[in-house]
Amino acid sequence: MAANHTRVPVRLIVFILFWYVLLLPCSSQSDVKVGANPWREIIRSRRQVCVDGTYEHEGRTCCLCAAGQYLEKHCSSSPDDRVCEHCQTGTYNSNPNNFESCRPCTSCSHPNANLEVAEPCTIARDTKCRCKESHYCTSNTGSCTICHPCRVCSTKIKEPCTATNDTVCDKPEGTPTTAIVVSVLVLIVVLAAVGVAVFIWKKKKAAKQPQTSSTTPDNGNQADVEMQLLNDIEPLLPKIAEQLEWKDVEHLAMQSGMLSAAIQSCMLDYPNDSQEQTLQLLKKWVDTQGRKASNKLVQNLRDSRKIAKAERIQDILCGKNLTG
Incomplete structure (x- = not known):
């Protein structure tokens, strides 16, 4: 009987735990x-x-x-x-x-981008591009859209070209660095003096000539192009770009000696927007031409027999509002 009395509490405890575990998750x-x-x-x-x-x-x-x-x-x-x-x-x-x-998937075969496939695209990973041999890219993001040819040294190579840095050339032995710096400074002073002298001479010459009234140009000769146009055409570039096509600005850039890679980068940066490509290349071209960019632009269009475009852009530069 003592053994039976000790078994009852154990069974009861097991029974209670069973139902507790069973009902707790529910x-x-x-x-x-x-x-x-x-x-x-x-x-x-x-x-x-x-x-x-x-x-x-x-x-x-x-x-x-x-x-x-x-x-x-x-x-x-x-x-x-x-x-x-x-x-x-x-x-x-x-x-x-x-x-x-x-x-x-990203393409590594853009023309003039100088890229090749480093890792092909899979369904779970995009293509990884890298620069071709003897080319480099200085992108801080690690993703390059265009690579540049490595510099070729005429002297010893101090640091070779890598995928992210251009070649660093060593200076020729015995180069008189101080003498070169002094010579350059003297040349700058001389050129500045000549420039001041020419400016004073032209000012005196202009003072002696009778002043003529400024009139709106109505023909296509060089005198019209040389009229007083705006020296800073940056604010007008969007309006000017609307009057041009990509071929017009590409012709300007190539004639001025702009690198092909710089021209193509405008196309790569805005692949589906020809108007934005034209505007960005025009801005780069203006930066290389300085204060005479307006005259050069109008004259280049006249030389290319694009008289209508030249006149519309000249009207913009003179402050006229174009309605069509």
Whole structure:
């Protein structure tokens, strides 16, 4: 009888613990329906764990698609019943997502960009480009859109060209650095004195000539081009660019000796906007020409027999409002 009395409390304790463990998960699951089997709901909720995270859609929580996939259909009854599809060749998604399409892979074959493929594009990773041999790029972001040819030294190489730095050439032995600096300073002083003398001479000469009234040009000769135009045409560049085409400004840049890489970079930076390409190249060209950019622009158009464009741009420079 003593043995039977000691077994009853043990069975009772085991029975209470069993029902406590059984009912505890059911009470802690806020989304378990009343009257549902608690173990089935627990197993079902564990199966629905979203490995790549979740997103909200129309009040429902859905599982994200994995990297390399895109969302074809949102979830309807459970988080993991959304439909995902793999990205097509030439496209990718590098992170878990709920995008309805994949991004196009980056191309390394832009003309004059001097790039080559370092790592090909996969459905879960974009293409990685690098500079071709003997080329470099100084981008701080690690992603280059154009690479430049490495400098070729006529003397010894101090630091060789790398993917991110140009060649550093060593100075020739015995170069009289101090003498060169002094010579340059003397030359600058002499040129400045000559410039001042020429300026004073022209001012005196202009003072002796009778002044003529400033009239609006109505013909296409050189005298009209040399009339008083605005020296600072920066604020007018957007209006001027609207009157030009890419071929007009490209011709200007090539005639002035601008590097082909600098010209092409304007196209690469704005691949789908020809107006913005024209404006950006025009700004670069104006920066290289200085104060006489306006006269050179008008005269170049006249020399190219583009008289109508030259006259419209001359009207802009003279402060006229163009209505068409």
